[in-house]
Amino acid sequence: MNTVLILFYIFGFLAVLSAAFMVYTRNVLYAAFGLLATLLSVAAIFVLLFADFVALTQLMVYVGGVLVLILFGIMLSNRVANRAIQSESVNFWSGNLIAGMFLVGLVYLILTAGIVPAASEPATISNNVPAKSSITAIGIYLITNFALPFEVTSFILLVALMGAAYISTPEKND
């Protein structure tokens, strides 16, 4: 057991715990904060996997953007001011059963997939790990190999911006 492994188990446990809290709590605001803890733990796991730029993006886009947007959505879509916002759940037992069976099937598939353990090829992995940061490699790939997806993504962002602004403007009665 080295430090990376221990940290991975701590953050993985935190992520699963707060995700379960998010699913099983009835208060919508508590669910949002559970999602916040999950996103932070997943960002920490990204750091442990040498994906520092993706972890930073996760912090900025998800925690800074998406979650604040979700909190605004919760606050804007409620009439009652001084009562906790509840979210009722339907199909509780059958939903749990389906998700549990799906999880068992996935875990069985992963365990029997015959994945080559990392210990069998440590040299190639540890030699190719970028020493400083992955930002340089990601930047170079984004303007060479992945230039077309990059441009398409910017177009999608523009369309989503215009669409969200158009949908949320109140209609003019003229």
Added chain:
Amino acid sequence: MIDIPLTHLLILGAILFCLGMLAVITKRHAIVVLMGIELVFNAANINLIAFNRYQPNLMAGQIFALFVMVIAAAETAVALALVLKVYQYFKTVNLDQIRQPSRD
């Protein structure tokens, strides 16, 4: 150097995926369903980053994860705008109560 075993990362991704799916199945508040979808996106991202550890000089996994995040952000913006519009029209965000009044 001991790495994190790939199997454990995949199982973590599977657990988060199933919890997100559970939120989508059982919850009836539209925003909580959106949160479940975000959880599913994160599970997919964990798998992408984990496999990227096995081809570190290719970087395709990390770049794919970045694209997934961008699409998720765009999706959330549009979906929340739609939820607000639905709330203005139906005065509720409960997915089971959103229906047109019967024309009789």
